[in-house]
Amino acid sequence: MPCFAPLCVSAWLLLLALPARTSALNESVDVLVLLPHNDSYIFSVSRVSPALEYARRRLSAGPFAGVNFTLHYMNSNCGMEALFALVDVPLDKRPELIMGPVCEYAAAPVVRVASHWNIPVISAGALASGFSNKQPEYALLTRIAPSYLKMAETFAAMFAHFGWTDAHLIYHDDKEERNCYFTMEGVHILLDGQYDTVAFAVDPKDSAAHFDEIFKIMHSYQVVIMCLHADVVRDVMLKAHRRGLTNSSRLFFNIELFNSSSYGDGSWRRGDKYDDEAKAAYAFLNTVTLMRSTKPEFVDFSLEMRKSQQKTGVDNCEGCNDINMFMEGFHDALLLYALALDEAIKSGHSKKNGKEISHRMWNRTFEGIAGQVSMDANGDRNGDFSVMSMTNQETGTYETVLNYFGTNGSFQIMPGFNSERFILRGAPKPPTPEPTNKSSGGLGLSAATGIIVGGLLGTALLLGFYFFRKNYRITVERRTRRELCDGKHRQLREDSIRSNFSAA
Numbered sequence: 048m049p050c051f052a053p054l055c056v057s058a059w060l061l062l063l064a065l066p067a068r069t070s071a072l073n074e075s076v077d078v079l080v081l082l083p084h085n086d087s088y089i090f091s092v093s094r095v096s097p098a099l100e101y102a103r104r105r106l107s108a109g110p111f112a113g114v115n116f117t118l119h120y121m122n123s124n125c126g127m128e129a130l131f132a133l134v135d136v137p138l139d140k141r142p143e144l145i146m147g148p149v150c151e152y153a154a155a156p157v158v159r160v161a162s163h164w165n166i167p168v169i170s171a172g173a174l175a176s177g178f179s180n181k182q183p184e185y186a187l188l189t190r191i192a193p194s195y196l197k198m199a200e201t202f203a204a205m206f207a208h209f210g211w212t213d214a215h216l217i218y219h220d221d222k223e224e225r226n227c228y229f230t231m232e233g234v235h236i237l238l239d240g241q242y243d244t245v246a247f248a249v250d251p252k253d254s255a256a257h258f259d260e261i262f263k264i265m266h267s268y269q270v271v272i273m274c275l276h277a278d279v280v281r282d283v284m285l286k287a288h289r290r291g292l293t294n295s296s297r298l299f300f301n302i303e304l305f306n307s308s309s310y311g312d313g314s315w316r317r318g319d320k321y322d323d324e325a326k327a328a329y330a331f332l333n334t335v336t337l338m339r340s341t342k343p344e345f346v347d348f349s350l351e352m353r354k355s356q357q358k359t360g361v362d363n364c365e366g367c368n369d370i371n372m373f374m375e376g377f378h379d380a381l382l383l384y385a386l387a388l389d390e391a392i393k394s395g396h397s398k399k400n401g402k403e404i405s406h407r408m409w410n411r412t413f414e415g416i417a418g419q420v421s422m423d424a425n426g427d428r429n430g431d432f433s434v435m436s437m438t439n440q441e442t443g444t445y446e447t448v449l450n451y452f453g454t455n456g457s458f459q460i461m462p463g464f465n466s467e468r469f470i471l472r473g474a475p476k477p478p479t480p481e482p483t484n485k486s487s488g489g490l491g492l493s494a495a496t497g498i499i500v501g502g503l504l505g506t507a508l509l510l511g512f513y514f515f516r517k518n519y520r521i522t523v524e525r526r527t528r529r530e531l532c533d534g535k536h537r538q539l540r541e542d543s544i545r546s547n548f549s550a551a
Contacts, residue, residue: 073113081123081147090149090373097355098374102381111385125150151175162187165401171376175229187405192376193430195233201432201451203237213243215268220248227274254279274302288328295472299332326443338431340417379415421454429453438463
């Protein structure tokens with residue numbers, strides 16, 4: 048009717064004024080989230096789930112409102128529970144997406160099965176170098192956090208830029224989750240072959256037992272790279288300082304990816320009588336950590352995460368209240384999947400086509416909660432890392448002096464950077480034994496005495512050689528049997544991620 052014409056025109060103009068929808072998806076997506084229930088992990092369900100829920104709310108209020116994500120949280124611990132949780136899902140209820148696990152030995156079997164079932168897996172963990180070889184076992188794994196190999200690019204770039212020639216790698220190996228083992232594996236892979244590199248494993252239960260050997264090796268190397276518990280880093284730096292090893296001829300680095308906020312806030316301080324000495328030693332220690340964001344959206348996200356932790360009453364642990372890369376990573380994982388799903392559906396593919404969706408998550412750049420996220424062609428996130436150094440030796444405070452951008456392999460020099468700190472003056476030679484006094488050691492014996500002594504020594508050597516050969520055969524046989532057994536055990540462990548660092 049004519050009287051309704053103005054109303055129709057007004058309604059049409061109003062629709063034109065509304066923002067255009069960038070996606071017309073109408074899909075329900077079941078997501079299986081495999082994370083530990085144990086809150087001693089900084090990537091536990093209690094800590095990461097608020098980040099996932101935050102991402103889901105953002106997506107539902109934006110262009111992906113038609114996508115309904117249903118998140119099912121299952122306990123992964125850091126072992127086989129993750130695999131059991133996956134295979135126990137009935138065939139008709141298999142998820143379209145798996146998030147996690149984080150721990151290497153939990154992630155490996157899950158990713159293998161998921162890849163076989165054509166289910167994409169996105170994790171902010173599984174950072175070991177063995178996962179970089181995607182085909183065929185880890186074909187549908189997308190790593191939304193920078194791997195240890197990506198972190199190691201920071202060291203490779205510094206070695207090439209500053210002309211360093213050798214590295215002494217020291218790391219904790221608990222034979223369980225092996226975080227420092229896999230961290231240092233990435234460094235070893237990129238440095239070994241181009242530079243003189245030695246790796247030394249330390250038992251976390253008795254770190255001090257290895258100190259003598261550590262410092263004996265340290266005398267011969269210019270660059271020391273550590274992945275150790277914070278208290279052990281302090282012990283190493285104190286003892287190195289007392290032995291005169293903290294000087295312009297040697298550089299010390301500590302790798303700390305998960306709790307970077309503690310650095311620059313007196314990580315050397317313990318409130319004991321060694322604090323002043325530790326502060327002086329830490330003046331020679333640099334820390335490599337993930338670059339932190341100052342993006343306004345990330346500040347809001349951080350406030351929301353802290354509020355969620357306070358509401359849930361999560362028990363405190365070292366670094367647990369920090370907004371870590373796992374929270375950030377899993378948030379961005381949901382966004383990345385939504386982008387890839389949208390493209391796949393528009394291209395005529397099903398949400399069940401895990402291979403197609405996975406490949407659409409790779410080799411792309413998008414805006415994450417903390418800034419731009421760059422995924423390489425292998426489905427691994429390029430990483431941006433910072434080098435922190437003590438810039439005020441009176442207060443003992445740290446600040447970022449150097450940033451490394453993994454996307455283009457470039458450095459950003461910060462105001463606090465001191466080039467003299469990173470230029471080595473030449474490593475001192477290892478200490479040599481005291482010279483023997485020329486008047487001692489038998490050089491004054493008479494010729495007759497020398498002949499007698501020589502004869503006795505010769506006889507003793509012949510007898511010793513006879514018994515040595517007899518016992519040597521037995522010892523070799525025993526060692527061979529033992530090494531065969533140990534080798535089988537190690538192979539069972541390392542086969543889980545195809546690690547090659549154990550040969551180092």
